[in-house]
Amino acid sequence: MAKPKQKEFRTPRGTHDILPEEQPLWEKIQKEVKETSAFYGFERIDTPHIEQTELFTLGTGETTDIVTKQMYSFRTRGGDQLSLRPEGTPSVMRAYFEHGMWNLPQPVKLYYFGSFFRHEAPQRGRFREFRQWGLELIGEEGAVAEAEVVRVLYTFLDELGLKGVVFEVNSIGCATCRPHYRSALSNYYRSRVKGLCKDCKERFRQNPLRLLDCKEEKCLVIRQGAPQTFDHLCEHCKSHFRVFLEFLDEVGLPYSLNPFLVRGLDYYTRTVFEVFANEEVKTEPVKEEIPIEGDPVANGDDKSGSEGKTTQVPQGGGEVRRLALGGGGRYDNLAELIGGRQIPAAGAAIGIERVILAWKTGRLKLPEPQRPKVFLAQLGDLAKKKSFGLVEILRKANISVAESFGRDSIKSQLKIADKTGVEFALILGQKEALDGTAILREMSSGNQETVPQEKLVETLKKRLKR
Numbered sequence: 001m002a003k004p005k006q007k008e009f010r011t012p013r014g015t016h017d018i019l020p021e022e023q024p025l026w027e028k029i030q031k032e033v034k035e036t037s038a039f040y041g042f043e044r045i046d047t048p049h050i051e052q053t054e055l056f057t058l059g060t061g062e063t064t065d066i067v068t069k070q071m072y073s074f075r076t077r078g079g080d081q082l083s084l085r086p087e088g089t090p091s092v093m094r095a096y097f098e099h100g101m102w103n104l105p106q107p108v109k110l111y112y113f114g115s116f117f118r119h120e121a122p123q124r125g126r127f128r129e130f131r132q133w134g135l136e137l138i139g140e141e142g143a144v145a146e147a148e149v150v151r152v153l154y155t156f157l158d159e160l161g162l163k164g165v166v167f168e169v170n171s172i173g174c175a176t177c178r179p180h181y182r183s184a185l186s187n188y189y190r191s192r193v194k195g196l197c198k199d200c201k202e203r204f205r206q207n208p209l210r211l212l213d214c215k216e217e218k219c220l221v222i223r224q225g226a227p228q229t230f231d232h233l234c235e236h237c238k239s240h241f242r243v244f245l246e247f248l249d250e251v252g253l254p255y256s257l258n259p260f261l262v263r264g265l266d267y268y269t270r271t272v273f274e275v276f277a278n279e280e281v282k283t284e285p286v287k288e289e290i291p292i293e294g295d296p297v298a299n300g301d302d303k304s305g306s307e308g309k310t311t312q313v314p315q316g317g318g319e320v321r322r323l324a325l326g327g328g329g330r331y332d333n334l335a336e337l338i339g340g341r342q343i344p345a346a347g348a349a350i351g352i353e354r355v356i357l358a359w360k361t362g363r364l365k366l367p368e369p370q371r372p373k374v375f376l377a378q379l380g381d382l383a384k385k386k387s388f389g390l391v392e393i394l395r396k397a398n399i400s401v402a403e404s405f406g407r408d409s410i411k412s413q414l415k416i417a418d419k420t421g422v423e424f425a426l427i428l429g430q431k432e433a434l435d436g437t438a439i440l441r442e443m444s445s446g447n448q449e450t451v452p453q454e455k456l457v458e459t460l461k462k463r464l465k466r
């Protein structure tokens, strides 16, 4: 009887494995995240991957794409309504209240690094599980807060070697002036609704500000003549924005004003910004959703807070896009929405898969993975046992060692040692195991000497230094 066909398991759509060869880059990024956060006084916070759904409906916003289309929500066996976190800001604000952080000296500066989940159409650079580094600066009303967040992101990207990143900035006003802008926008769009895409017809009804986010060609054309936020800011918001820009000028940070940048999350007030990799990424023509396996790459049409931006469509099909690496802004209303009292705050998040994409397209040099310096080869049962113990002695002396205990032939073990690229091989046969010695072989020259096992660490340390 024919065997039933075995099911082939693959990563769920929109998720990806991070393979051993990619780990050095991830480690480098995490090291940079840790050092940059610490230098600017941000402390790490880890919040659960699941939260009450209401935290996001109230915090991120009931009408946002994230909440209406992208959240993974479910009812637990106990009857709780939970969601996989689509972003980190509401969780951090929840933690701020839950742990009484308003009692600490303000501002409280927190950062996080981890997975987030959005049920989006996967494309290059857009995943359903992706990693973010996020920064939240809570309890500071001055524009220095958002300027500091921008500065931290810039330093991080610069230190990683991603030159030429550029920030787009805007102010979307406050509770006083935004209604005026919103009604100016509604007035402008009212006679043009027919020409908008299906989603924008709905946006017009629910939240006209979101019309500015759409990347559909026909909506972009209509947007060209739309009123701009700058012209509708109240005096407080104008002066806040001016001060923010002065801080950026002070450190020579590259930015450009984008009067249509509104971001796709409801909690922002006043300053909003996004950061782009300045290089252009040529992608393959995208027919429909393409499953992404392996290569975490660029973006697509804008559905949430930030995605990539299409800048031109060259002949031959492929699109040239700019890569949105991260975004953020001031969010003075979020605390009140979920915690019942007003606390000013600003923050941002960077998409790590996108940073990696920018790194790869920029053809930056990948960090070399740490390789062991010594290979331990053995011949015979007793030697194998002794070698097994020797590994511990070398580990305690901080000498990294590779082995292949599953193999018995010295020839095949030395072949592997050669491939591993170690400087030295230690060889233990029956004789060496009995008389407490080991053969130290320099791989480049093939020179060998016999060393007493108790002198091995000392001898190796001297040789490895040369």
Ligand code: HAM
Pocket (backbone or CB within 6 Å): 086, 087, 088, 089, 118, 120, 125, 126, 127, 128, 129, 130, 131, 132, 134, 135, 136, 304, 305, 306, 307, 324, 325, 326, 327, 328, 329, 331, 346, 347, 348, 349, 350, 351, 352, 353, 354
């Ligand atoms: P966001 O713009 O939604 O903001 O996401 C920030 C960054 O996360 C994006 O610029 C992008 O690099 C990355 N990202 C978002 N969705 C995906 C995806 N599906 N696949 C890959 N990368 C993605 C926020 O999340 C806000 N919480 C930022 C913030 C913090 N605002 C204030 N504080």
